[in-house]
Amino acid sequence: MAKRSASVRRELSRDDETFDVPAAVLCACCGQPDCAGCSAASDEGSGVVAIVPWERPIGGVWSRLWATSRATTLGAETFFATIPDGALPTAMRFALLAETLAILSMIAALLPLIALALPSLALELARNPAARASALQWLAIGVPAVTVWMVLAHTLHGAALDLGARRQGARPERRRALRFGLYACGWDLMAGPLGALAMLITGGTKGAEQVLSASLRVPGKASMALLLGVYALHPDAAERARRAGSIAALALTIASGFAAIALAIAFS
Numbered sequence: 001m002a003k004r005s006a007s008v009r010r011e012l013s014r015d016d017e018t019f020d021v022p023a024a025v026l027c028a029c030c031g032q033p034d035c036a037g038c039s040a041a042s043d044e045g046s047g048v049v050a051i052v053p054w055e056r057p058i059g060g061v062w063s064r065l066w067a068t069s070r071a072t073t074l075g076a077e078t079f080f081a082t083i084p085d086g087a088l089p090t091a092m093r094f095a096l097l098a099e100t101l102a103i104l105s106m107i108a109a110l111l112p113l114i115a116l117a118l119p120s121l122a123l124e125l126a127r128n129p130a131a132r133a134s135a136l137q138w139l140a141i142g143v144p145a146v147t148v149w150m151v152l153a154h155t156l157h158g159a160a161l162d163l164g165a166r167r168q169g170a171r172p173e174r175r176r177a178l179r180f181g182l183y184a185c186g187w188d189l190m191a192g193p194l195g196a197l198a199m200l201i202t203g204g205t206k207g208a209e210q211v212l213s214a215s216l217r218v219p220g221k222a223s224m225a226l227l228l229g230v231y232a233l234h235p236d237a238a239e240r241a242r243r244a245g246s247i248a249a250l251a252l253t254i255a256s257g258f259a260a261i262a263l264a265i266a267f268s
Helices: 003-018 061-074 076-081 089-118 119-128 127-168 174-183 186-191 193-229 235-267
Strands: none
Touching: 061 076, 061 089, 061 127, 061 186, 061 193, 076 174, 076 193, 089 119, 089 127, 089 174, 089 186, 119 127, 127 174, 127 193, 127 235, 174 193, 186 193, 193 235
């Protein structure tokens, strides 16, 4: 009996050896447990899993831009409370594209209204090639200039929040604060005519009303989310940092705006 039991145990042991223990971690690309990485590491992402849609390697430009803009506006508290560290150039490309589309859509929406309000000017532009060329020249200069200024304003806001948080005793998070400012440019796209139109198509009038309502409150909510989530400040300290950062950013934005206007007048 003892010999038979030992024989059974040996057979069971041999049977068990035919089954491999599954690996705890497998490569998401090739499924191999010993993979060193199917793709080269890059500084363009925010980590192992890019939680910012814009930084994901899949999807088209518009789908990633739109998903990120929605997240920064409709899901601002969650998005900015957990905004990861990462490369600034990626966020900068998002900011420039979002602001450019926001400004162009605003111009497209205002042109018919301007034509109705100033019919003589509209007729002059239609009849006079020189006037049209001058207007197009100003647009070619003005759109990039306003885009850069808006991106700068948002970036200054992020930097000012970092300064305010550090004055409240928080650890510096300069790059994440700058990424906050750059991804905050998604607010302008969502609040503009293009964002409202896209929400109207995808979500109806309720969706358009939702994004317009959220756009009015998003700067304060997003700033508090950053200060509470990333800087781990107490709510009272976060409110003081938010207020100081907003005032500083507003002052710097106004000063830079006047400087830009002065330069435009000087070179015109």
